Amino acid sequence: MKEQIEKLFKENDLSDDALLSLIQTDECDEILAEKADDVRRKIYGDEVYLRGLIEFTNYCKNDCYYCGIRRSNKCAERYRMSFDDIIATCDKGYSLGFRTFVLQGGEDPYFTDDKICEIVSNIRSKYPDCAITLSIGEKSKESYKAYFDAGANRYLLRHETATDGHYRRLHPEEMSLTNRKECLFNLKEIGYQVGAGFMVGSPYQTPENIVADLRFLQMLEPDMIGMGPFIAQGQTPFAEFKSGTLELTLRLISILRLLFPYALIPATTALGTIHPKGREMGIKAGANVLMPNLTPSDERKKYLLYDNKICMDDDAAMCKNCLETRISSIGYKIVNSVGNVKRERI
Ligand code: 5AD
Numbered sequence: 001m002k003e004q005i006e007k008l009f010k011e012n013d014l015s016d017d018a019l020l021s022l023i024q025t026d027e028c029d030e031i032l033a034e035k036a037d038d039v040r041r042k043i044y045g046d047e048v049y050l051r052g053l054i055e056f057t058n059y060c061k062n063d064c065y066y067c068g069i070r071r072s073n074k075c076a077e078r079y080r081m082s083f084d085d086i087i088a089t090c091d092k093g094y095s096l097g098f099r100t101f102v103l104q105g106g107e108d109p110y111f112t113d114d115k116i117c118e119i120v121s122n123i124r125s126k127y128p129d130c131a132i133t134l135s136i137g138e139k140s141k142e143s144y145k146a147y148f149d150a151g152a153n154r155y156l157l158r159h160e161t162a163t164d165g166h167y168r169r170l171h172p173e174e175m176s177l178t179n180r181k182e183c184l185f186n187l188k189e190i191g192y193q194v195g196a197g198f199m200v201g202s203p204y205q206t207p208e209n210i211v212a213d214l215r216f217l218q219m220l221e222p223d224m225i226g227m228g229p230f231i232a233q234g235q236t237p238f239a240e241f242k243s244g245t246l247e248l249t250l251r252l253i254s255i256l257r258l259l260f261p262y263a264l265i266p267a268t269t270a271l272g273t274i275h276p277k278g279r280e281m282g283i284k285a286g287a288n289v290l291m292p293n294l295t296p297s298d299e300r301k302k303y304l305l306y307d308n309k310i311c312m313d314d315d316a317a318m319c320k321n322c323l324e325t326r327i328s329s330i331g332y333k334i335v336n337s338v339g340n341v342k343r344e345r346i
């Protein structure tokens with residue numbers, strides 16, 4: 001296995017069989033993390049980029065079986081942030097040093113293309129030095145183009161799983177993997193910096209599914225790869241499923257870093273939820289991005305994709321301080337820059 005890791009380190013690729021074995025053994029985690037950190041430090045040094053997450057609506061017309069804000073969850077308390085509140089949240093984030101805003105929400109028909117464009121163009125003119133990231137699901141190519149023209153320059157859309165059979169088990173009939181993949185290629189074509197990704201340990205996921213995810217990512221060549229553990233949400237059909245593990249998530253972060261040396265890889269909030277030091281461990285395993293929550297606390301408490309989400313009572317300033325302390329304690333530093341990928345495409 002050592003030679004395989006060396007090969008992965010040198011060539012940024014590995015055969016399906018070798019990847020399968022690597023995913024399934026815990027014997028190489030330490031050396032994988034070491035190599036991943038090596039690669040990451042060569043490209044990104046000790047810098048950790050911040051993305052300020054604004055969860056502006058938890059209405060969603062979709063019904064993904066894993067997600068706490070799925071339309072069938074009648075217990076979810078729904079909210080939408082007003083235009084003014086969204087802008088005020090950016091203002092606050094900007095004054096705290098954030099230079100990337102991620103507007104994330106369910107697929108909420110209330111936010112028409114015109115409304116999204118209005119929000120984006122206002123943030124764009126107020127903060128020309130910031131990156132504006134959208135994470136609002138599957139839309140038509142025309143809609144994506146309109147948001148881009150209004151000033152959005154990044155888009156996050158996890159593919160969730162690249163295997164059709166697995167996709168079917170995570171989503172209702174009306175959703176399709178083909179459409180999701182098409183969305184990602186459309187976004188890239190328009191010129192967005194694109195983020196894809198998947199959950200670790202989602203129900204029915206096999207090691208072969210994970211290899212397929214890695215292969216799909218190699219084909220897409222995204223700038224960002226978001227990957228965190230699945231965590232059950234008590235009001236969803238997957239309430240009784242086990243969460244993804246810390247060990248596998250960290251191992252996969254290291255493998256991602258070795259396969260995609262230039263990628264922006266977040267240590268996710270979900271990772272921080274399954275272990276109190278999960279995000280720090282994620283950074284040490286090769287991640288280089290953190291996405292603290294800027295959402296005002298009343299709304300934040302209602303954006304419950306999964307159970308036991310962290311930072312529910314903390315405001316943006318507290319989270320930033322907290323993360324600065326955590327990250328410097330492990331030998332890295334948080335920077336306030338816009339945090340672009342260090343190469344056009346990874
Ligand atoms: N556990 C972990 N991650 C989840 N997501 C949605 N529901 C869950 C859950 N129960 C992730 C999905 C989605 C992203 C915004 O959050 O991958 O793309």
Ligand code: FES
Nearest residue numbers: 311314319322323
């Ligand atoms: Fe929110 Fe630590 S990051 S309190």
